Amino acid sequence: MRLTRYTDLALRAVMRLAVVGSEDLLTTRQIADSMNVPYTHMAKAIAQLQHLGVIEARRGRNGGLSLTAAGRCTPVGNLVRTLEGDREAVVCEGETPCPLSGACRLRRALREAQEAFYSSLNGVTVGDLVASPTGPILLALGAPPG
Numbered sequence: 590m591r592l593t594r595y596t597d598l599a600l601r602a603v604m605r606l607a608v609v610g611s612e613d614l615l616t617t618r619q620i621a622d623s624m625n626v627p628y629t630h631m632a633k634a635i636a637q638l639q640h641l642g643v644i645e646a647r648r649g650r651n652g653g654l655s656l657t658a659a660g661r662c663t664p665v666g667n668l669v670r671t672l673e674g675d676r677e678a679v680v681c682e683g684e685t686p687c688p689l690s691g692a693c694r695l696r697r698a699l700r701e702a703q704e705a706f707y708s709s710l711n712g713v714t715v716g717d718l719v720a721s722p723t724g725p726i727l728l729a730l731g732a733p734p735g
């Protein structure tokens with residue numbers, strides 16, 4: 590199963606925030622630049638992550654973004670499922686619907702495989718993603734604002 594780029598960059602944002610302390614806030618620009626993605630794409634993903642309660646924003650001169658406690662404990666499978674919109678692995682309907690769409694064993698098998706994919710990812714939390722060797726690399730990408 591291939592994740593959308595949107596989901597991938599949202600996961601990059603939460604990993605970037607997971608390695609800094611709750612007082613070391615980062616801006617959307619800093620996260621976008623350090624993770625090598627366009628600002629506008631990152632801003633859209635961060636808006637959804639805020640809406641989901643995974644990250645929070647502090648306003649003001651020294652404001653910025655941080656990962657919430659709930660965000661750190663979030664199972665990755667649940668987060669990916671939400672970001673992906675729970676879409677199926679294959680498009681069976683649409684402009685040119687497949688004639689098998691009403692009774693297809695392949696479709697059912699793919700759905701089961703997709704559930705297994707999310708279930709496997711639920712064995713890992715956002716916090717787990719930044720254990721070594723990933724965490725030290727993320728920290729080396731840029732210092733939080735001083």
Ligand code: SF4
Nearest residue numbers: 681687689690693696
């Ligand atoms: S063969 Fe099955 S899985 Fe593939 S498009 Fe048709 S209904 Fe969907």
